Amino acid sequence: MDIITVTRENLEQEHICCAISSNEDCQVASKKSWLAERFDEGLVFKKGNVRGKCFIEYIPAENAWCPIEADGYMYINCFWVSGQYKGQGNSNLLLNACIEDSKAKGKHGLVILSSSRKMPYLSDPKHLRYKDFELADTAEPYFELLYLPFDKSAPVPRFMKHVKSPAIQDEGFVLFYADQCPFTAxxxxxxxxxxxxxxxxxxxxxxxxxxxxxxxxxxxxxYSLFYNGRFVTHEILSEKKFEKILAEIVTDSKTI
Incomplete structure (x- = not known):
């Protein structure tokens, strides 16, 4: 498989949005607009020359849309190889391309958001540890910050203090979201x-x-959903899953 680097020049021609095939879809338009605005901040999007989930997206950690302290690192926004493209060395191909690029740019290493167990929309911790990523920090209720240092003397990345125990003051449901993932649109x-x-x-x-x-x-x-100040989930919810959450945690029947 060949690797294509998506740039502002070829963005409109390349398939970049997971399982979404049409450039006319609002999700694709939202994601491509977000990418276009990030290229000047050092974002890199590398993909297999296929129409499917086979890509890695990364950015200097100083510009990452994640509350971390990881100056000098490259932050992986999303690393996804699935379906027919698994088991063929494509994961290694993409990760190695990211490592080589990051080393060439003088970075300390790579950092990525994961979890204590495999969960949707977060990188698989078992696979990352197999690739020699180490635990840098944790945040409630299940978040892990993993890193791959190029030099063992490099500083260890960490979460910002205000997200170590996610909570807000607002009542009801409050959803924080960004266009980094096309599905939010x-x-x-x-x-x-x-x-x-x-x-x-x-x-x-x-x-x-x-x-x-x-x-x-x-x-x-x-995507981060809160209810009455308490963190509920990072998972992008379908209508059915949101209905289930309503049934499980909203106890005041008069509000439903």
């Missing part, structure tokens, strides 16, 4: 509509800048 309005129809307090906070992302209340700035 579709699913945020859908669950917002469900909450409105049921009379459930719901506020969506759209993260639009790196600084806003750094100040976000949870490690995952792509």
């Amino acid at each position: 579709k699913y945020v309005p859908l669950i917002e509509g469900i909450a409105k129809a049921k009379g459930v307090p719901f506020k969506a906070v759209h993260i639009e800048t790196t600084n806003q992302a750094k100040q976000a209340p949870a490690p995952t700035t792509t």
